[in-house]
Each structure stands twice: as C-alpha cells, then as structure tokens.
Amino acid sequence: MASLETASPALEVLRRVFGYDSFRGEQEAIVGHVAAGGDALVLMPTGGGKSLCYQIPALVRPGVGIVISPLIALMQDQVDALNALGVRAGFLNSSQDFEERRMTEAMYQAGELDLLYLAPERLRVPATLDLLDRGRIALFAIDEAHCVAQWGHDFRPDYLGLSELHERWPSVPRIALTATATQATHAEIASRLKLDEARHFVASFDRPNIQYRIVPKAEPKKQLLDLLRNEHSGDAGIVYCLSRSSVEKTAEFLVANGIAAVPYHAGLDSRTRAENQSRFLREDGLIVVATIAFGMGIDKPDVRFVAHMDLPKSVEGYYQETGRAGRDGLPSTAWLAYGLQDVVQQRKMIDQSEGDDAHRRRQSQHLDAMLALCETVECRRVQLLAYFGQESTACGNCDTCLTPPESWDGTIAAQKLLSTIYRLQRERRQKFGAGQVIDILLGRKTAKVIQHDHDTLTVFGIGEELSESGWRGVVRQLLAQGLLAVEGDYGTLVMTDASAAVLRKERTVNLRREKVTKATSKPDSSSKKAAVELPAEAEPVFERLRAWRAASAKEQGVPAYVIFHDATLREIATSSPQTLEELGRINGVGENKLAKYGQQVLDTLSA
Structure with a gap:
C-alpha cells in the first residue's frame, strides 16, 4: 500500500478526509478521469459510493465543485455530513432566507467553499448563472441524472436545461451520475446532457448484501x-x-x-x-x-x-x-x-394513462419486465x-x-380458464373479472352466478382441483405471460391473440406453483435473517457506542450517520482500539472526525 507521502492527491484526500484506505471498484478510475478534467457518465448502484466520485475531484481541483441535485429537502443533511468531515460545503435553495443566501454567495465568490449544492431550477435564474461566473468552478456534478430521461421512472423537466452548462463553461468538466439506467435510458442521458464525448463508467449493478x-x-x-x-x-x-x-x-x-x-x-x-x-x-x-x-x-x-x-x-x-x-x-x-389485483390495477392504470400509444407501449414493457421478475x-x-x-x-x-420454487405444466388449467372466458363472451356476450370466472370454475352457486345463470355453463365446476388462491395465481401468471388481458374500469378479463394457441393445444403453459404463507408469529426458519451478528462480547460495546452517537447527534442537530456509520461503530466495537492512532486506522474515521470525536469514542470504550 502506498504511503501518504507517495499516494496520489486523490488517494491522500480519501484517507485524510474520508478515512478509507482504498477506492472501491471503478471509483479510482472515475476520480482520476474527472480530476484530470474529463467528462464522465457514471452508472453505479445506490450505496456504491457515487458521491466520492465528484467530491474528491472537487477537493483536488482548484475552484468550487457545483453539485446539481433535485433534493432540496436533503441538501442541509448532505452539507452537514460534509462539514463534519471538515469539507467546506454550502447550498443555495428556496429554504434559505436572504441573509443565508447572501453569506453563501459571498463564500463562493471568495473561494471559501469546496462544494456548492444547487437545485436544477436555480440554473434557470440569470442571477445564479452570473454568480457562478464570478467564482472559479472546479467541476459540475449532475446527481440523479436519470431525471433527464423523459421515459425513465423519475423525469424532472428542469433537468433538460442542464445541457447548457457545457455551452456556457466549455472547459469545466462534468460528471453525471445515476444509480439506475437501462441501456436506453443511459443513451438518453448522454444525448440530452450532451455528454457524447464523455467517458462512460458502468459499475456492476449487483448489491450482494x-x-x-x-x-x-x-x-x-x-x-x-x-x-x-x-x-x-x-x-x-x-x-x-x-x-x-x-x-x-x-x-x-x-x-x-x-x-x-x-x-x-x-x-x-x-x-x-x-x-x-x-x-x-x-x-x-x-x-x-x-x-x-x-x-x-x-x-x-x-x-x-x-x-x-x-x-x-x-x-x-x-x-x-x-x-x-x-x-x-x-x-x-x-x-x-x-398479487393478482396488483396486475389488474397496473394494467388499468396504463390503459387510462395520459400520453400516446408509444408511451402506453413503453409502460406495458416496463410492467412486463417487472412481472417476469416476480414470476x-x-x-x-x-x-x-x-x-x-x-x-x-x-x-x-x-x-x-x-427455497427453489416448483414449476408445473399448467396447460390444462390455462385451457379451462380461457374456455370459461371464451364461453362467457361468445355464448353470453358478457365480460367479468377474475372473481366471477373463478367462482364458475369452482362450481360456486353464488348470488351473482345464479343471477346470470352461469351454473348452466358447460365449464361450471370443472376447476375443483385448484383452490381459489391457486386459480388466482393462474390468472395472474397468464396476465404476466400475455395470455390474458384486462379491459375497462372493472378489470374484466379478455383473451389476447396468444390465447388461441393455448386453446388449440399448440402451446404449453408452464406456471410457478403457488406457495401462500399464512401470517405467523413464529420466525420463518427458511428465510435468512438479515441482521448482522456481532461477537457476543462486542454487542454491548456497540450499543454503548450507538447511545453515545445518538446523544451527540441530538446535541448537534444532525442525523446519527453524520457522526459515524453503523459499519464503523461495529468495527470499533470488534477491534477495541486503545489509542487515537489505532482508532484512526478504522474505516470511516478520517482526520477531522478523529480530532473531533476520537477521545469521546475512547472514553466510551473504557466506560
């Protein structure tokens, strides 16, 4: 491992400010590229360490890092977390009064900030652009960049104007970051933000924890x-x-x-x-x-x-x-x-949604992919x-x-269900939701079945081999496979073009076997408990550290994680450092936090 004397400026900042010995995954390459003045488009999972990818270049490069974030309600916490690390950070948004904004603007112009957070709508205000011109900009970081994608899951129209950053400040590097993007959304982000020449970094989307x-x-x-x-x-x-x-x-x-x-x-x-x-x-x-x-x-x-x-x-x-x-x-x-009602409801929402046919098709494709994951x-x-x-x-x-699920040949069950819908539509000119169709299959003489004379249908009672929940599972999975569709405000079931192949015995239908678990007060031994076990002797130490952290956070009016993450407290509780030097080797204990909290941690450990 390189010593602090021989380490790169970025690695030195990582260790001194953030308290980590090494970068993770693509972080080092991204930081190096942006610090050298390159543009970057970064796709990295939530919790993958995206913020370091712009915070460290902002600290290494001359000037102030401008962070574009849609999260006005969270800017204060983000700035508090950076200030706790000894980073000079501020924000400008509508939650501040005139004096607070004036002070932050003065600090920016004087070069007394390392990072300045702005909401995207502020960049549509000429006074903000003039302010930025009066300072030195280290980089632009566009966080939550998927907001620029009109067909993504969280479109924000204010993001569309961010392409102008490059036109006004062509020499300032830009880094756009998002935690999720398909290849289509990825391409749309690059196009709309004019990041065509940017280097793309796509980290693994896996979150194994x-x-x-x-x-x-x-x-x-x-x-x-x-x-x-x-x-x-x-x-x-x-x-x-x-x-x-x-x-x-x-x-x-x-x-x-x-x-x-x-x-x-x-x-x-x-x-x-x-x-x-x-x-x-x-x-x-x-x-x-x-x-x-x-x-x-x-x-x-x-x-x-x-x-x-x-x-x-x-x-x-x-x-x-x-x-x-x-x-x-x-x-x-x-x-x-x-459950089944989820599928019916989502299909109905798509049918009733605003937008053209292409929009509804795209929404249907999103839902189909989600259903495939579920099934x-x-x-x-x-x-x-x-x-x-x-x-x-x-x-x-x-x-x-x-607990691997079983699959079964549901072709006959699918044929019975589709036949029931077919007979209702062809013989009676009627359409019904899943409840009535299932009652017919189960041979239930409900008031509604009798009212419509459905107990005289040839399919009445032919589905008694499955329970109601079993049939609901069949309906849900046929909807997921496109062998059934939902129509109208009442969620009536209708056949699709693909249904005929099943009825003609030209297509086999494989289904996932339903395994409904009843609510119980006893733990399910088959599910892996998510809680992390500490060594028995470290558990009370960890709880003492949490209590100290909670009291300190309350006193300072900041979230507890701003002081130390749980993972850092767990490592402290397990390793029991005896000196400030030993404590400083723990991941997440940077120079500023060691100076501010180090003795308090040691006192808590020895209590």
Missing part, C-alpha cells in the same frame, strides 16, 4: 408485521405503498402493533413531510411508510429493509427503491408482496441484473435460490 424476496399476497399488512417482528425488530426501514390511503392505513396498523412508523406522501402538508423525513434520518429504528415520492437521495446508510406492499411499475423503479436498503454494505432485505423460477438477482444488461450466476441469497 441485499436479499430479494417476493411473496404472494395473503394478508399483506400481517405478512409485513411478521417480517418486522421476526427479522427486523428495532431496525430502520422503508415501506412503499401505491396510494396515499394505503400509506396512512399501513402506518396506523404498524403503530397500533407497537412499531414506530410515520407516513410520507404528497398529500401531507410540507411541514409534516419535512418533520417525518427528518425523524427518519435522525432517529434509530424508525420506519417510514411512503409512496414513491419518498426516498431519492436518502443517504441513511443503516436502512435494513425496504418493503413493497404493491407491485412497482418498473424494474428500474424497483431497483432504485430497494437500493435504499443496506447502503453501508451490511445484510439487508428487499421484500415485495404481490421467475430462476434466481431473482440473475433476472434483475439481466434487465440492466449484466450477466451473472445464481446468487444463493434470494428466495428462489434459498
């Missing part, structure tokens, strides 16, 4: 409660729901069952949203239940799980959201409950990475690897 699990919906809130009680008791996590109503109900359910949780969605007033987000960032073990309006740029490293109560709209969105778990590299869980009998991670163009082998740490 995340265990992906997708379960059939039974009683989703109770299933979630089991997950939290049995595997993530006391852990911080994010629960995503599709609607605001579902967010509220799920948060209330968790609180009623003794679990600390807060809601977050666009329908809450801005003050409540800000307060709940702040609590999540600053408190240990709090759960936020949210719509996808929450989470971009959340830098909380110790989120131990991300749960989805509804089917995400795309693999890109799902990957970005699950990537908010385990940013510290420690084992974490990505859990999704998924696969192969390794989830292999399927997920393949979506981003990356080859891999079975991971051994997802539900399909840990």
Whole structure:
C-alpha cells in the first residue's frame, strides 16, 4: 500500500478526509478521469459510493465543485455530513432566507467553499448563472441524472436545461451520475446532457448484501408485521405503498402493533413531510411508510429493509427503491408482496394513462419486465441484473435460490380458464373479472352466478382441483405471460391473440406453483435473517457506542450517520482500539472526525 507521502492527491484526500484506505471498484478510475478534467457518465448502484466520485475531484481541483441535485429537502443533511468531515460545503435553495443566501454567495465568490449544492431550477435564474461566473468552478456534478430521461421512472423537466452548462463553461468538466439506467435510458442521458464525448463508467449493478424476496399476497399488512417482528425488530426501514390511503392505513396498523412508523406522501402538508423525513434520518429504528415520492437521495446508510406492499411499475423503479436498503454494505432485505389485483390495477392504470400509444407501449414493457421478475423460477438477482444488461450466476441469497420454487405444466388449467372466458363472451356476450370466472370454475352457486345463470355453463365446476388462491395465481401468471388481458374500469378479463394457441393445444403453459404463507408469529426458519451478528462480547460495546452517537447527534442537530456509520461503530466495537492512532486506522474515521470525536469514542470504550 502506498504511503501518504507517495499516494496520489486523490488517494491522500480519501484517507485524510474520508478515512478509507482504498477506492472501491471503478471509483479510482472515475476520480482520476474527472480530476484530470474529463467528462464522465457514471452508472453505479445506490450505496456504491457515487458521491466520492465528484467530491474528491472537487477537493483536488482548484475552484468550487457545483453539485446539481433535485433534493432540496436533503441538501442541509448532505452539507452537514460534509462539514463534519471538515469539507467546506454550502447550498443555495428556496429554504434559505436572504441573509443565508447572501453569506453563501459571498463564500463562493471568495473561494471559501469546496462544494456548492444547487437545485436544477436555480440554473434557470440569470442571477445564479452570473454568480457562478464570478467564482472559479472546479467541476459540475449532475446527481440523479436519470431525471433527464423523459421515459425513465423519475423525469424532472428542469433537468433538460442542464445541457447548457457545457455551452456556457466549455472547459469545466462534468460528471453525471445515476444509480439506475437501462441501456436506453443511459443513451438518453448522454444525448440530452450532451455528454457524447464523455467517458462512460458502468459499475456492476449487483448489491450482494441485499436479499430479494417476493411473496404472494395473503394478508399483506400481517405478512409485513411478521417480517418486522421476526427479522427486523428495532431496525430502520422503508415501506412503499401505491396510494396515499394505503400509506396512512399501513402506518396506523404498524403503530397500533407497537412499531414506530410515520407516513410520507404528497398529500401531507410540507411541514409534516419535512418533520417525518427528518425523524427518519435522525432517529434509530424508525420506519417510514411512503409512496414513491419518498426516498431519492436518502443517504441513511443503516436502512435494513425496504418493503413493497404493491407491485412497482418498473424494474428500474424497483431497483432504485430497494437500493435504499443496506447502503453501508451490511445484510439487508428487499421484500415485495404481490398479487393478482396488483396486475389488474397496473394494467388499468396504463390503459387510462395520459400520453400516446408509444408511451402506453413503453409502460406495458416496463410492467412486463417487472412481472417476469416476480414470476421467475430462476434466481431473482440473475433476472434483475439481466434487465440492466449484466450477466451473472445464481446468487444463493434470494428466495428462489434459498427455497427453489416448483414449476408445473399448467396447460390444462390455462385451457379451462380461457374456455370459461371464451364461453362467457361468445355464448353470453358478457365480460367479468377474475372473481366471477373463478367462482364458475369452482362450481360456486353464488348470488351473482345464479343471477346470470352461469351454473348452466358447460365449464361450471370443472376447476375443483385448484383452490381459489391457486386459480388466482393462474390468472395472474397468464396476465404476466400475455395470455390474458384486462379491459375497462372493472378489470374484466379478455383473451389476447396468444390465447388461441393455448386453446388449440399448440402451446404449453408452464406456471410457478403457488406457495401462500399464512401470517405467523413464529420466525420463518427458511428465510435468512438479515441482521448482522456481532461477537457476543462486542454487542454491548456497540450499543454503548450507538447511545453515545445518538446523544451527540441530538446535541448537534444532525442525523446519527453524520457522526459515524453503523459499519464503523461495529468495527470499533470488534477491534477495541486503545489509542487515537489505532482508532484512526478504522474505516470511516478520517482526520477531522478523529480530532473531533476520537477521545469521546475512547472514553466510551473504557466506560
């Protein structure tokens, strides 16, 4: 290992400021390229260390690094985290009063900042551009660059104007970063930001510390409660729901069952949203239940799980959201409950969405890829990475690897279900949703069946070999395979062009066998517990360090991770350093933090 005297300026900054001995993966190449004045487009997973890729070049190059970020609500925390490292950082956004903005602008012009964070809409204000002209710019970092892609999962129109940066400051290097992008989104980012000459860095999208699990919906809130009680008791996590109503109900359910949780969605007033987000960032073990309006740029490293109560709209969105778990590299869980109604609802939303046919086709392709991930009998991670163009082998740490699902020849079942729909449409000129079709197959003489005389159909009662949940699984998987479609406001089932081949016995239909797990209060021994075990003797030491960190964070009004990450505290608890020199060798303990907190840590260890 190179000594500090012979190390490159970038490596010296990494060690002195951030407290790490070496770069990870592509970081060193990216930092070197941008520090030398080159443009870069970086695709790197959440938690992969993207921020260092622009922070270190900004500290190495003369001038101020300008960071374009859409995350006004999080800029203060990002700046606090840098200030704690001894980095001179500031921001300009609408949350500041005139005096605060004036002071930050003066510091920028005087060269007294290392990094300045701006929201993209500020660059449409001529006064901001004039301000930037009055200082020296080290680089432009465009964070969350996928926001520029109109057909991506989080389009922001203000990002479209960022191509002008190169026209106004052609000699200033630009680095655009995103945690997720298919090849099509990747190409769109490069085109819209005029980064055609930039060097592209595509890191592995694999997050091996995340265990992906997708379960059939039974009683989703109770299933979630089991997950939290049995595997993530006391852990911080994010629960995503599709609607605001579902967010509220799920948060209330968790609180009623003794679990600390807060809601977050666009329908809450801005003050409540800000307060709940702040609590999540600053408190240990709090759960936020949210719509996808929450989470971009959340830098909380110790989120131990991300749960989805509804089917995400795309693999890109799902990957970005699950990537908010385990940013510290420690084992974490990505859990999704998924059912037939999710598919029906998503198909209906696409049909009713604004936009032209091309837009709806693209939305359908996103959903089809998400359904394929849910229904696969192969390794989830292999399927997920393949979506981003990356080859891999079975991971051994997802539900399909840990408890391989069975597949079965569902051709006859598919023929029975399609025949029922065909007879309803051809003989009765009627269309119904899954519930009525399944009642007919099971031979149930419900009021609705009798009312429509459906008990006289030749298909009545021909499907008694499967349970209701089994038939719902067949419907869901036929929808996923394009052998069924959903139509109209009531989610009625209709056949597709591909259905005929199944009815004519020209196509075999393989299905994943349904394995519905009931809610239980006992831990599921088949699922790998995500919590990381410390040596028994280190556990109480770690808890003492966490208590010290919580008190210090509260006193300073910053999130606990700004002081030290859990991973750093775990290493301290395990290695028990006795001197400041020994403490300084721990990952994540840089020069500034050693000077500020070193003695307090040693005192806590000796208490």
